[in-house]
Amino acid sequence: MKTVLAIETSTAACSVALLHGGDCFSVFEMQPQKHAIRVLPMVHEVLAQAGIQPEQIDLLAFGEGPGAFTGIRIAAGVVQGLALGWNKPVQGISSLEATAFSGLQKRPDAGEQTWLALLDARMGEVYLQYGRYDKAKALWQADSAQLLDMPHLNAVLDKLLVTQVPVAFGDIDLAYPEVSARFADWTHMLPSAEAVAYLARIKQSTGKALTESVPLPVYLRNQVAETIEQRRAKTV
Numbered sequence: 001m002k003t004v005l006a007i008e009t010s011t012a013a014c015s016v017a018l019l020h021g022g023d024c025f026s027v028f029e030m031q032p033q034k035h036a037i038r039v040l041p042m043v044h045e046v047l048a049q050a051g052i053q054p055e056q057i058d059l060l061a062f063g064e065g066p067g068a069f070t071g072i073r074i075a076a077g078v079v080q081g082l083a084l085g086w087n088k089p090v091q092g093i094s095s096l097e098a099t100a101f102s103g104l105q106k107r108p109d110a111g112e113q114t115w116l117a118l119l120d121a122r123m124g125e126v127y128l129q130y131g132r133y134d135k136a137k138a139l140w141q142a143d144s145a146q147l148l149d150m151p152h153l154n155a156v157l158d159k160l161l162v163t164q165v166p167v168a169f170g171d172i173d174l175a176y177p178e179v180s181a182r183f184a185d186w187t188h189m190l191p192s193a194e195a196v197a198y199l200a201r202i203k204q205s206t207g208k209a210l211t212e213s214v215p216l217p218v219y220l221r222n223q224v225a226e227t228i229e230q231r232r233a234k235t236v
Contacts, residue, residue, distance in 0.1 A: 002058040002204055005043065005082075006197035009035040009075045010067025010095040011119070011171070016042035017193035018050050018057075019201060025049040026194045035074050043082070054086045061200035063191055064092035065218035066127045066145055067119065072217035080215050089208055090215045091200040095119070096129035096170075097142050098191035101199055103169040104133050112139065116160070117189075118170035118179070125149050126172055126179070127220065128156065140202050147220040150176075157182060 004019040014035045017026035025046045031038050047054070062079040065072035072095070083090045096117040104115060112134035119127045126149075131142035148156060160166070161182065169189040173180035180186045 002201060003052070003056055004059045004061055004197045004200050004204075005046070005057050006061040006063075006093075006193040006200060007039060007043070007075045007079055008063035008095065008098060008191050008193040008196045009039060009071040010063045010065055011071065011190045012068075013190045013192070014038050014042070015193035016046050017197045018046040018052075019197045020050045020052060020056075023050070024194055024197070026192070028192055028194075035071055039074060039078055043078075054082075054088075057086065057088055059091055059200055059204055060086075060088045061091045061093055061196050062215060063095040063098055063193070063196050064215070065095055066121065066147065066220045067095045067191075069217075069219070072219075076215045076217045080210065083210050083215070087209075090210070090213075091203060091208075092215055092218070093196045093199045093203070094129060094142065094145055094218070095191045096127055096145050097131070097199055098195040099189050100129075100131070100133070100169050101140075101195040102192045103167070103187045103189040104135075105195065105198070107167075112137065114164045114166040116166040116168040116183075118168065118172045120170075120172050120175045121147055121221075126153050126176070128153065130160070130166060138202075140199070145218070145220060150179075153179065 006017045012032040014031040015028040027042045062075040100115040100117040116130040121127045129145040167185045168183040
């Protein structure tokens with residue numbers, strides 16, 4: 001088994017995890033606005049927990065987004081620095097996939113099922129991704145992540161829920177309880193570095209060295225922030 005170090009900072013949660021052999025060492029904290037301060041100390045904490053050195057790591061992974069603009073930039077920047085310093089390949093993992101995987105790992109007896117992850121994108125929009133999972137068959141499939149406003153989100157769910165009964169995970173129950181209420185099986189969940197690490201093991205063949213590909217955040221929005229002129233135009 002590859003030894004994987006993972007970082008996830010795309011939401012208010014900040015976490016780092018290390019898979020070494022059959023063990024997982026992790027630190028998970030709700031640290032809004034403090035990701036940049038805590039993430040490197042967390043890296044040292046999990047290395048100390050496992051009792052290993054950086055040279056024993058085979059693969060670095062990070063939650064590439066979509067998610068909070070600053071958070072996913074921090075994860076991408078930190079993992080790029082570690083990869084450069086330690087000469088390790090990097091694997092980006094969807095934060096939405098990590099959200100679903102975090103919840104599904106708490107259901108060890110679940111058979112093959114459709115999963116769906118929804119995270120609050122602010123500005124009246126939601127990040128959505130769905131796929132299939134079967135732990136017994138080592139099956140993990142994911143469709144492309146989407147950024148949807150409420151009308152388009154409801155249209156997607158109208159079609160999906162006619163033929164599927166997915167298990168759903170995310171944080172939109174706080175901002176859009178009427179949407180999460182549409183699911184018979186909804187669990188409030190945030191992505192974790194532990195889930196990122198396990199998914200990186202599943203996808204380890206696609207990890208790349210910095211000479212091949214630079215780790216980049218996945219934003220989905222074309223414009224992360226409005227200009228002053230754009231905000232003024234909306235008030236006219």
